[in-house]
Amino acid sequence: MNVNDLDALIRPPTQTAAAALEVLRAAADPALVNHCLRSWAWAGAIALARGLRFDAELLYVAAMLHDLGVTPVFDSHTEPFEEAGGAVGRVFAAGAGWPPERSERVREVIVRHMLPSVDPAQDPEGHLLEVATTLDVRGAGADDLDRGFVRDVTRLLPRLGFSEAFDTAIAGQAARKPSSQAARLHAGGGVAEGGRFWAAFD
Template sequence: MDAIGRRTLAGVSLPDTPIVGRAIEYARQRCEPYLFNHVVRSWLFAARIGQLQNVEHDAEVVAVGTLLHDITLNEHFAGPRRFEVEGADLARTFVRDGGFDERRAQLIWDSVALNSTPSIGLYKEAEVALCTAGICLDVVGLQYKLIPSTEMARIVGEFPRLGMKRRMTRCFCQIANVSRETTYDNFARDFGERFVPGYRAPSAVDSVMNAPFQE
């Protein structure tokens, strides 16, 4: 990729290109303030992990993938597919319209679709793995100690969490309540089982045992 401009945000050196700027504004429009801060922190964490570990990667892909990974996560989401897949399609269209070729657009799709599936995302291409790592750091603290404490404090100070645990829980419970068919094989199931009265996801065991074959 050709040399690109740089910007500094919360002390982190980041790519500064037209599509990154558009992704920031798109995320700002689509996300509530707490969620916008989350996607920005995820970007900052992903960038710093890449820098600290000397991971060669496409910085624009990581930027856009993290910034757009939660554009469908809200308390009104109603499917019909997993919110990550719905978001991945929107993000891929966004970058195609912005001039990304199909390889880079697919990296964006994978980064968004797999953002809550680290058991897969962390082992894919560097860009997908970094997006996943930055997002998981902000949500569950994965590799928390990798970021120096002073840098962590500055990032969280400039982009505060604004009750993220509580607000995200409400979103996941909404999904489990109204779109539970999208939750049976992913983390949203845990929120349904913990917080949503009457929630019962289909069992993979039942699916295997009830497959239309004799054996």
């Protein structure tokens, strides 16, 4: 991945990855679309900095679909949003012709992005999506990246009020699903904390 060419960085690596971006754009508002694309960009930069090898197509698809569970069309009133998003990812992958094991992998990566941590040795894609989304939501780890790169990414993919909208979405998830990872995130104030961090880049 070339982090010096932002247009190339966010470009889908395969036709299947491009289809995942199309699904995202059909279901989500522009702020959530940009969050997913920024998460992919952060993941690539983190992987480069840490020397992590990963499956680009798998991670791109997971990054595009990971938050579909908070959108009105895919929100589940009983299942955690990452489980709902993982189910969408698995169905998408099967429809794209991926074998069962690979379809299951995209579900795993999406579900694991809400865990407090994911071991990169066991699941590099799950680890990268977890740390990249944590960075984009909470600002955690942003100081480890070049500040100019962070500004360039946020200019190319502006936040568009994402922090406020996502805070509202997570609060709703937490209220309906009190044992979920969303409830943990909401109770810790992580989204609001991230909004204050990212305000400097708006």
